[in-house]
Every structure is written in structure tokens, then in C-alpha cells.
Amino acid sequence: MLNEGWDVLNLFDIVRLYETRDGKNGKPGKTTISEAQLIGRGARYCPFKIEDDQPRNKRKYDYDVTNENRILETLLYHSMQDSRYISELRYELKQTGLLADAPMEINYILKDEFKQSDFFREAYVFSNRKVEKSKKSVMGIDKKMRNGFYQYKVSSGSSFIYGLFDEEKINTNSFINTSRYKFKKIPLNITEAAMANFEILKFNTLKSYFPNLKSKREFLHSDNCLGNITLQIESPYEKLQAKGLYNGTMKILKEIASYIQKIETEYEGTKEFYAKRIHEVLKDKKTYIDNTHGDGVGVSQAMIVSEDSMDLAFEPWYVYNDNYGTGEEKAFVKYFKGIFKDLRSKYDEIYFVRNERIPALAIYEFDTGERFEPDFLLFLQKKGTDGYLQEQIYIEPKGSHLLGKDKWKENFLLKIEEQGIPTKTYVDDNKYRIIGLPFFNREYKMEEFDINLKFETGSEK
Template identity: 40%
Template sequence: MSQTLTDQIDAVAKFGMLKADIPDDITGNLAPKIELRPYQRTALERWLFYIDKYEGRPKAPHLLFHMATGSGKTVLMAALILDLYRRGYRNFLFFVNSAQIIEKTKENFLNPASAKHLFAPSVRIDDKPVDIRAVDTFDAVSGEAINIHFTTIQGLHRRMTEPKENSVTIEDFRDYKVVMISDEAHHLNAETKSKDKLTKGEAEDKASWESTVSEIFGQHPENMLLEFTATVDLSNEAIRAKYHDKILYDYSLRQFREDGYSKDIELRQADLPSEARMMQAMVLSQYRRKVAEAHGLHCKPVILMKSKTIKDSADNEAAFTEMVAGLTDEALDALRATSEGDETLSRAFTFIMDERGMSGPDFARELEGDFSPEKVVNVNNPKDLEKRQIELNALEDRNNEIRVIFAVDKLNEGWDVLNLFDIVRLYDTRDGRANKVGKTTMAEAQLIGRGARYFPFVAPDQPDAAREKRKYDSAVDTPLRILEELHYHCSHNPKYIQDIRNALRETGMLDETARTVRLRLKDNFKQSSLYLSGHVWANDRIRNPRDDVDGLDAYKIKGNYTYPSLMTGRVTEASAFGVGKLTLKPNAKEPISRDYKLADFGRAILGFAMDADDLFHFTNLRAYFPKLASASEFMTSSSYLGGVTVTIRGLLEDLDGLTARQKLNIVQYVLKQIKSEVKSESVEYVGTKEFKPHKISECFTDNTLKLRMEGETGLSWVKGESNVPGLDQIDLTAKDWFVYDDSYGTDQEKHFIKFLNDHADRLREQYDDFHLLRNEKAVKLFAFENGQAFEPDFLLFLRRADSGTEEIIQLFIEPKGVHLADQDKWKEDFLKQLENDAKVHLFFQGKDYKILGLPFFNDGAPWINDFKECFGSTLGIDGKT
């Protein structure tokens, strides 16, 4: 079989040919809170390449975006709608399989007040306002608006076969080119499957779903069909053949998890009745809420109670309501007593009742209030679910008080929830056979995948870390780690646990390579003077004061722009066969170029253009130009717009008589270029050059790490698991200068420890003692130029007393794989700056401190030679190897 479309695009991507700037008409018209993630940008780059450069593209493309649950497919839909509008499309048909998703989708697309609204408050394309409207038919709709018809595929089929007045009909698709957008598109493949593999429901769907979509798609030669799903069945040969040339982007759930965009899944099995498991989940949910509050975060965790049947769900809800209403401190004490072997639940009780000092009766009353009946919802009635869909998709809102949802299987698709942290399985059946995953178990795994969407938050201790990605994979003892985990509670059933593990492994949600290790500081180090009274020096990040900004040139703006040519009215004629003379229509004249000072267009036009863009409002201008005294100065001063010129090409008479509208368009064009340059050159933060002391004993502690086994990472040095040559000859536990009891780092980290061991005797000749500390999120530095955060892998402390003065050198070292050296070059540059730019109290508590950094360490040539030379000269052991 020939290469798939994905294979072809992947091959092009390897040569860097897909890299492209996402048009401002897309990025500038999405909701301000939306920042496109790297994989979403990749999807858009593939789209732009396909639509603009792919030679095999049909006039009416049919494409599939096969992307993980929770990856933001609706954001991508909104971006594509904006791009297709600028390409001349005005009519969009959005269809799904389930009616319950429609209202949620309308809310996201049409309601600016919604927290999940996808578009900017004011959409402007080609400097014109664009409305986004829901329509019942494409007949007589606005030719300047984005017109979207929302429907289910079943409802669409009925309209096609039983047309009614004022509803979309097949004629709409003959007369207008339409972009068809299918969400949860795997439902469209009922007809593609061979008959013997159709379920009864799929056989009934066959007459409508896929055939109806195919018929509509073929009505106009410029129609497009864009499908989105996370679960297309590519194991089916017929479906795989159908999408051979249609999958533009494949972003798997496994990759989504590995990139850090999902919660980690913890399977909790308890040999307890269902009511006790519900109580456990309730306590853990409240623990999450309190941990978030203690760190200044708003999080209202939600629990999903999953039953096997609707009757069971009603019974379980009644049991839960009765349990909460009669909750006592004795019941909580009993639960705590049974949780002694449960590290997570014990930690919750310790935090709430010991550290926070909440009494048992007070805790019982709080739970009774927070989980009262009005904060519990049962979604098993389809009609009730459709009405509640908006509420269920706004569970993160501050005014949404729902804490518990009882369901059977009504939330398996189209449920966008980020603050679901606990799923309690209230039945104990299994359908796995002979180690094969059953359909029910796979559906449960897919529900877990939906619930594993990450809850975004800004970590107080990691202000630079992406709010939408996990931050504590390598520091699982951190309290906020509980906000990065989804707990799946089930009864004690080893065979079922194996089934659900297999299902999660198949979906990509279970990380089989993860390893949890305990890294301990050696006792002799904990008793050392360095640990007990020593300090580590680090800088801070502050907002960029922009003290040296006194004009546009501070942002490397040269002040000369060329405006696209004015319309000239010039017409040329030439023979289609390349013979004959090029002729110029009478009265046409040659265009010329002329330079204008932007300020000469007048303050009224400049002011009007500036008012149209928030960046040029005076308050915002002051943030970028702190020395600016007024908006008038920005318009007239030679340091600002007064020094800007623009070259315009057009006919002489047009240039002599530019209209006010033309002048405004020109000014807006120039301001847009200036805005782009200011944004690209400006930095919001800088790292301070003053370093401050922090107690080593408070920064460096025992750590529990969750490591992804990859290459050498995760392999124990002490247990002899490492593949780095020569490590088995070094007893790391006996090296008093290495402060931890083991090393699980990368190959280059272990090579560096070996390097230091080889130089230990030379160091002892020059220093009284030295200690190497592995930096597991203990110390963070910030680049001077832009405040970018950096956690060097190692700190080497060297101490010596000379003539009554105690000198301590703090040396930052970063082992680095060759494949990362280029992209992390800024880190190496920063480390080299420390010697000259890092400012410390030269004498602090009677000690003379120095802060230094070294170039990257790599054991291969030529890097190792450069490192040895710098290491030796910095520490005074030149020529000694």
C-alpha cells in the first residue's frame, strides 16, 4: 500500500518544511485566555501546508484530525473556522452523534460570557468585524458572517429525507459551499465496517449517518469535510483503508500523557463495601480542596459515582445521601483507623485533622454541608441530561456547586471536565476473558481517559511552569501533586485490576515505564555543618522594569515600513500562447513610490487608529515605554511615531490625494507591524543579578521521585542496574562527598559523578571538604535577560579555610546530552555569566561566598576536553587529571 497522508506529511516535517507562522487572523481572534499548545500549532502548520502547498490535495478535501481526548479539538475547530473564513467560506455545518453535546458546543462557540468561549470578544478579519451566528438554514444568511448550523447527524438525516420549511435542506448544500465539521467522528463509520462486524445499533444507523454525510459532501465541488475524534478504529481494515489518505494529524492519548497534559492515574482497590469507598472518595476530594486553598488556588474537586444500571445508580445515590446526612466523627475515626496502610488517605487525614487542626465533629459537619443533596446530581435521564449539559460542562466555574455526579454511561462522550479527580466504580463485575479486554472495561478506560484531563493551575513554587501541564512528576511528595492525580476507586478484585490495566495500556493512559523511587540524604551529610548551617544562593524573577526603554529603537524597530501597493487601476493584456506584444490600456500610468512621515497623516487619524488597538491605549503603552509622558508624545516624538516613515506605491494622482480612509488603513497597517515587533522583542520578566541565601536544610530533603524509565534514567547505580561502564567499581554509598544514597539520573549525570570521583583526590588537596548535591527542584535560577527558569542538575559546594577566612564556592553544573545542547544553549550561556554578574554578600556569617557556573558537561569529545579545562582552571587544579 502507498504511503498514508500522515506518513507523507511526517516526511516533509523532518526537513522543517512545515514550520510556519500561524496567521494573526487565527491567533488574534481566539479567546484571549487561549494560548495554542505546541501540538495544536503542529496541527495548524500541517493544515496550512496541506491547504496551500500539498500538490495532491483534492478541491473538496476530506480530512481527519485523530487527536486525544482532552487535547482541545474544539479550539482547533475554532481556529480552522477562522482560517477558512479568510479563504472565502461563510457556511459551516457542525454535527455530532449525541444531542447532549449540541448545547455545550453552542455555548462554547456563541456565548461570550461562557468561561469556555472560544472566540475573541470582537472578531476582526481583514480589519472588518465578523459576527458568529447559529442558523437554521443557509438560505439568505449574511455573506459577511460566520454562519454555523448545529445538529445531530440523526436530525440532519431526518431533515434531508423529510424536509420542512425554514430548515436546512439538500438544496442548501447544492447552492452554497459548506465546511462540514464532525465531532466524535468515529460514529460515521457504521457503513464502512463489513456487515458481519456491525452491531445491531450500527446496522440501524447505516441508512443515515455515513451515507447522509457522503451525500451532502458531494453536493458542491468546494465542500469540505473535517472530522475530529480520539477513537477511530484503525484496527478495522475497511476503516483503515477509508482514512488512508485522510488523517492529517495523529496525536495519540499516549503522546498526550507523555507530554504532560493529563493527570496521572492511580488505581485504588479497597476490600470495603461501596459506601465506605464513597466515603473515602469524599474525604480525598475534600483533601484536594483544602490543599489547593492552602496554596492560594481555587479548586472544587468533583467525584463521579459510576453504577452498572440506572436502578443501581438511584439506590447508590440514596445510600450516599443517607450516609452524608448521618456522618459522625466516629465514622470518620473508623475510616481513618482502617486507612493506616493507605498512604494517600492517611496523608489526607493527617493534613486535615492534625496539620490544619480540624476536629472530627467539625470535619463531619463540613462534609455534610459540602456534599449536601443540592450539590449532588444524577444524570441518567436523557432529557434531564440534555438540560443539564451546560451546567455539567461548567463544573470548574466558581458559582457551580456540584460535587458529586451519579451516572451509568451518559457521560462517555462530549464531557469537557477538568476538575474530576475521583471515579468510584460501584459494581464488581468484569467482562475480560483470557486476558482480553472486554467492551465494558474498555469503555471504563475511555471514561478514565476523559476524566484524566489536567486541571490547569499556576504552581506558587513554579511560576514559569505551564499551567496546563504536570509539574510534579519528579516530586511526588509535594502536596500539590494530589491535584495532578485521578483516583479510580474499585473493589479488591485482582483479575479486574489486570483487565483495567490492560485497557488503560491499550488506550495509552497507563505509563508502564514509570518507577517510583525514594532518594534519601545520607545521615553523615545531615549532620554536617554545611547542611545544618550552610546556605545556597539563588536569584529571583521580577517584572521587567524596562528602565532603558526610551523609544521604539529599544525594541529594534528601525521605523521604516513599506505599505502594500495602492490599487492603481492598471490593466495589462498578453496572448495566452505567449506570442504578441504586452499592451497597456490607454490612460494607465506607471505607479511610483513615495515616502511619508506617519505623523503627517494628522493626530486625528493616528488617535483613531491607536484607539482601535488595546496595545496603543496609553495605560498599556506605559507598560512597554515607562518613560512615555502622554499619548500625544507617542504620536509626535521622533523617538516614537514621529520618527516613523512609510513607503507607499501607487499612481501619482492617488498619492497626491490620499483619502482619510486610505490614511487610516496605512496607519493601522504600520501600527500592526510595530505591535508585532514590540511583542516579539519585549520580555515580561528578568532575573535579578542579586542572589539571596536560603538554608540548605530547608531546600534539600529526602525525595520520592516518579521517574519515567528511559535509557539510563530510572536505573539504580547502587543496585547495579546502570549500563554506564565502570560504575560497578565505585561504591557510591561510601562516598561522603555525594550526599544522596543513590543515583537514578541520565547517562551524562552518572558520567559526571564518575568524573568527580576521578578528581576527588585532587580536590581534597585544595579544599577542606566538598559535597555534590543533586538538584531535585530544590533550587531554581532565572536567566538575567528574560527571567526564564532553570534548575541546574548539580550543585558542588567546596569549602576551605585560609588565614582565618572560610571560603565557600557554590558551583552550578549541568550534564547535557548532545541532542539537547543546541536548544538549551541559553542555559550554558547563563551559567557562564554567573562569575561576573551574580552579586552576593561577599561575606555572609563570616564566610566568603563565590557563585560560579561551568559549561555543559558531556563525556564525549570534544565537550569533555573543554569541560576539563574549565573545571580545572576554575577550581585551581590545572594540569591535574
């Protein structure tokens, strides 16, 4: 099944029942390459989701090392203990990108001082949810489909006479009767009988796509659905037989069923942002990083050799023990250290969180439901007489080469303060603000970011 590319919904083991190998001079042979491709197909099959916002057919736990659900995506490949073969197979898996070349384990550890703080135990972090777009406004099928024109030719069973001395043939039955029908004029017993052949055209299923639909008859006869579709039948018979009408109806319904199957569920992000306790979201994390190089991903900020080097273990505002992010992310952390003193004069609590993806705090674009995991969260808290004001700011450093591609993320961030609504399940005396900032980018957007951050935090000098 794997060779044919079939979907294998529950695959956990592949067993190699032969010992031959065709590699030469340490290089994999055709068989080994084929087996590496087979493993790749098996490893990609993960047709499940545990959380509503997870993609169904995509690996989810490759970097979440401590998550018990990793077993659902673990594929075991069994073979004889042949060191040469295993070496060749590992080489080929690395070539295809399925096996990391030199994975390095990284631990993100929350500082003890932060875990012992009242903020960690009692404060909230906010995120919105991905939900299906309402279909209440959907009144029927697509306009192009509802005004469609279909042709069906009834098999004539004609015979031909061939001349003895030439190749010309003469059709002995050249009569053609052409009839046109609006779908709503086709007898209901014919259309309902044809409709019964398609699982997706059963009423309960149709209702999930078209919530305003009241009956099968409405689907077949309404101009918003199939009623206005035209069926043209060409027949050699003077009087059209019911079978021809039925077959023409089947041709239309086959197209309609295919169209409905391709309708994708549309999503949106809620404007409401829901609260969770900080200690329920922020935890110690472990992940694997491969191909570390230079000052980028996987390299400790304390170990890099550049102006952005700093030991975060001694910075009380940074909640984790270190930062292993991109060069742009490290530059932002260094920038933040420069403005910390000014923020400290205005806020009682300041905490800066690397939103590591294992698991990350995700937010969802309001119009499309597209998932987005901002790199950093900045928490600012100011105490008052009747509680406190907490500000949660999403921040995304972005390399220059990604500014255009990820522009939608920046547009979303800038809509959050105006449209996002922080909600809680019970009333308290505290006030909450949720804010998104423009991208942080040293090359093109430094001034814009600096002005926005200082404006939002009231830290203009």
C-alpha cells in the same frame, strides 16, 4: 470547547455521561481514541504560575510527587465502572505518552550525618534570578513599522453599463483621487477616535511597552512611533471625506495593535547570586520514573553491572542515599570518588549534591534568562582565622549526542566565575566563590574537564 481546541482555563473534571463503547478485540475504537485525545487536551491546560520563573502554560509538578500544588494540575475523568472500556482507555493514553507504562517511585533521602552537620544548618547555597530586561532604552516601535506604507481604497459605489450584444462593461464613474498623508498630519480628533477602539493602544498599556512615552499625542506624531507612517488613500471623490480618512487610520492602527500584542517580554539572568540556607533548599524528595532500562535514569548506581557501580550509602561526601541519574552522571560520580582523597587534603568540608529537579536549584543565563538546572553542585569549604572560604561549583555531565544542542549551557557555566557576584543580605567574615566548569563527557571532554576542576580546586599534582 475541548473538541474545538478552546482554552479552558479551569478544568478539573470530565464526566462521561454515556456507556457505549466501540472497541473490538481489545483494541480501542474511534470514540475511545477521541476521548483519550480529549483528556490529553484537558491535562495540558494549566494557565497559572506560582513562582515568577515558572512557565504559565506548561505542567510543573508531574515529578514533584509531594508538592501540594499538584492538585492544580490534576484532571479527574469520570465514567461508569466498565473494565473493558477503562482498559482500552488506559492503553490509548499510554500510546499518546500521557500515561506512564510502568512508573516506579524513587525516594531521595538525605543522610542523617549530613543533616546533623553544621554545614547543613549554617552554610549557604547561591543562585541567580530571572528578571525582565529593562525597557528604558526602548524609544519607539520597530524601524520597519515606523516607516511603513499603507493603502486604503474608499468604496466607490460605482455602477456599470453592459452592452446588449457583448460582455464589455463601462464604468460610469472612473475618476480616482489619490492622496498621501503622513500619520502625524492626520487630524488628531480622527487618530485619537480610531485609537480608542483598541484596548492595547490605551496609554497605560502603551506605557508598559514603551516606558519613555509621555503622551498619546507623542505616540501618534513622533517619528519614533507612528508619525512617519505613510497612508495612501484612493477615493472616487474629488474631496476626501473624513470617514475615508478614519477608515484608513483604523487599518493602520489594527496592524500596529497586532504588532504590539506580539511583542514578547524579554528576560535576563541577574549577575547577582543570592544566598539561601542549605537546609532551606536540600530536602528529602520523592519522584516517579518510567521506562527504566540498562544503567540509565531510574536505576540505582549500587545496582548497575558496570565499572561505574558503587554504593553511595557509605560515601560521606555524597549527601543523598543513592544516585539514579544517567550513565554519564554515574560515570562522573565514580570519577569524583577517585579525586576525593586529594580534595580532602585541601578542604575541611566536601559535599556533593545531585541537583534533582523536584525541586531543582535553577540558574538563569545572563543574556536570555534561559532556565538551567545543573545536574550537580559541589561544595568545598576551607576554614581560616576569620571565617571560612566556601566554593560552590556547578557541574553538568553531558552525553555526546547533546554536546552541540546544549552548548549554550556550557558557555553560561564558563561565564559564572567571571561575571557572577555572590551577595548576602548581611555581612559576615566568610568569602564565597561561584564557579562553573566545562561539561563532563568521557568521550570528548575528559581532559579539558579534569584540568579545569583541578585548577579551580588547587588539586593539581
